[in-house]
Amino acid sequence: AQSVTQLGSHVSVSEGALVLLRCNYSSSVPPYLFWYVQYPNQGLQLLLKYTSAATLVKGINGFEAEFKKSETSFHLTKPSAHMSDAAEYFCAVSEDQGNLIFGKGTKLSVKP
């Protein structure tokens, strides 16, 4: 069965520093992978998706993620953190029926 592991339930970075949020997945079929962001008291918003085209995927707000099949990873990065990036981030993988399996989330804090 498919699963998603997000390493680190909380990540704290300084404003201007690199953001790296880790996601590893297990899937028996070529996966579709997604990153979502959730701001406080809001629903989830799609940041980016991997659907077997380019392995480096660019998303909104300057985020990107790289699909590495050999490492079964889909880590999310942003070169320079901004205060407005503080939120919770969820990685998700599609399962056999096409539904999404979500990781438990990583809360990103950005220090001034």
Added chain:
Amino acid sequence: NAGVTQTPKFQVLKTGQSMTLQCAQDMNHNSMYWYRQDPGMGLRLIYYSASEGTTDKGEVPNGYNVSRLNKREFSLRLESAAPSQTSVYFCASSRAAFYEQYFGPGTRLTVT
């Protein structure tokens, strides 16, 4: 274009009471989903509807029922609420399986 809308935004129930959470989408999507979000648990799928006229159980269906009223609307019913159902409930929709999902703003439910 409102996307995915949910009503109500907040609700407090007493144990044993019933209620229906409403969800509607205006994107002409085929698939709709209900999730619950609990701290540290990520999102867990309760029920989904791959297309109009079909519904299927997700990971945590016990204590819930759903109705796909038409292509736009997908409701979630709690017949006899329990404190364990205190959660934030999200509705989502997608063009079809394997496509990205779009989320509503959520319903915060407390059962006392």
